[in-house]
Amino acid sequence: DQQVKQNSPSLSVQEGRISILNCDYTNSMFDYFLWYKKYPAEGPTFLISISSIKDKNEDGRFTVFLNKSAKHLSLHIVPSQPGDSAVYFCAASLTGNQFYFGTGTSLTVIP
């Protein structure tokens, strides 16, 4: 029973353009959301987070949007760079103890 879903397994974007990665969740009680980036043969690295009291959080080229009524969050990367090519995971938490991860979206940024 997947509580966090990333329905696009892969995404290709031209360098300089915007990358939009999407994530849906089923539990309306989730109160904290994170995005991680993962390169092959490495552990995930934290990218950006948002709590349920906000609808937007920005950090440089990365912006996360949260739509609580739709149970949807998205990660925008502008402008996309070849070094952004990686697998991106979204994760959600109810208590800050347990985290539920999506299945990941593989982003390829084409030079």
Added chain:
Amino acid sequence: NAGVTQTPKFRILKIGQSMTLQCTQDMNHNYMYWYRQDPGMGLKLIYYSVGAGITDKGEVPNGYNVSRSTTEDFPLRLELAAPSQTSVYFCASSPGTGFSYEQYFGPGTRLTVT
């Protein structure tokens, strides 16, 4: 700082064998976690700990055991290994509630059970 270190990097086990995956963090984080990632899937939480002496089950705890005797170490024990435990295992740590939910991950242990 080394961050989160995991040993071994790779291991092949025969069915029924047991082993311990080691995890150490040097960031003085209270929270530590063990996840497994199967091919094409997200990370699933096996066990977590909110401090030394305290552990709790995650989504997929069956077939595993943990202990947390110190802040730094959080070993994961596999008893009677089964092919279904073939996976990549990640350990992570976090400052914990009230500080930040951001998790710092180790490089992973790739385990094959045949």
